[in-house]
Amino acid sequence: MPAAAGACSRLCISGDPVIVPASLPADSGRDPRWRPEQRFTSAELAAPCRRWLLDDGSLTARLIALEAGAFSVRRLYQGWQVPLPSEQHLLQVPARQRALVREVLLQLDSQAVVFARSVFPISSLSGELAHLRKLQNRSLGAILFRYPGMQRSPFELARLGGDSAYIAPWVKQTVPAWARRSCFSISGKRLLVSEVFLQGFTPWEASLAVHRSQRGTVNAAIHGVKQ
Template sequence: MPTAAGACSRLCIPGDPVIVPAPLPADSGRDPLWRPEQQFTSTQLAAPRRRWLLDDGSLTARLVALDAGAFSVRRLYQGWQVPLPSEQRLLQVPARQRALVREVLLRLDGQAVVFARSVFPISSLNGELAHLRKLQHRSLGAILFRYPGMQRSPFELARLSGHSAYMAPWVRQEVPAWARRSCFDIRGKRLLVSEVFLQEFTPWDASLAVHRSRRGTVSAAIHRIKQ
């Protein structure tokens, strides 16, 4: 007899319990419960969302390639603050050391589709990366993917409540949102980027036309964005 998604792989017999993953609760805390991507089942994370959330290419380039309206960045906040505990762990910074935190909206045709939070340790903001202090309304992704040898860590994912304190108050919503984060390493300088896909993000089923391995295509896409 057929088994339900997530059930045991052996042949089930009448009376056997069918194991189905419980619905994933939405996290409303200031520092969400982030989990490695491998811990999410196909039931919890459907294929269209998995393709977007686990793709390690430039999200900026992919949004531009959708041709769904003009891409723009709106900076909401930038300032020095102590990172959240889980951010300190990933960035390996002392518990009370301040870092530069930047929060922005990624927009298509003026509509916010992604809320992004970036954390820059002070030790990463010198030398060739000092200019990241003054991004203003420019896309961080349009800059990071230009660096040869840039490394990106595996993703951690979270399912956020629409009213999660992790998001800026003016972008909170009535429905839960998927979020992802990863560390970038540029010649030993680390920074953390998280992205929350808002309810207005609708192209889950759109094909991903640009892949990180096609760096020429990525560069062409991001260079079209006004700096």
């Protein structure tokens, strides 16, 4: 892979170069090494990557705005299982308590561009959020951003190997991938969403405004989540 300026290399996604750090090892573990953005150096998290990785708008809306093809969601898995240790910590659920886990592909013209994993504690799937049990092939993000009181925790980031055990087996690729995750809080109920940007993903070219109608404010005041 050819070297780029500084400590980064260029990873080609759909023909467009995306700068990724050559010095940052890819994580192939089932529970990746997630880190807050503040723990990445400027060389590890270069400006072009930072722009879209930390974008706080609705990812669904961003993908649709790319006009790169028809947007769709393909559900790969949904079932009850014990969350990964770091997921238990962020969601503050007991160690052996099961949660509803959903894994999907976000697609543009049937090409996978993002692998997303959502974890719903059983205590969060009641009342106004009970319908999240039956999302089928609908976009979770498109629903979450409609809640006026929704709060979102600061992002944690990870660099995954293309063969990372965190990614569904049928979504493996030969190049590393950036991933991010954050907790959403609605009426005191939490859920965790992670997004892995696959080889088919093309970043948007400029910083985009976060419209208030999207309700996507990153709020570090979601108490109890220790980075």
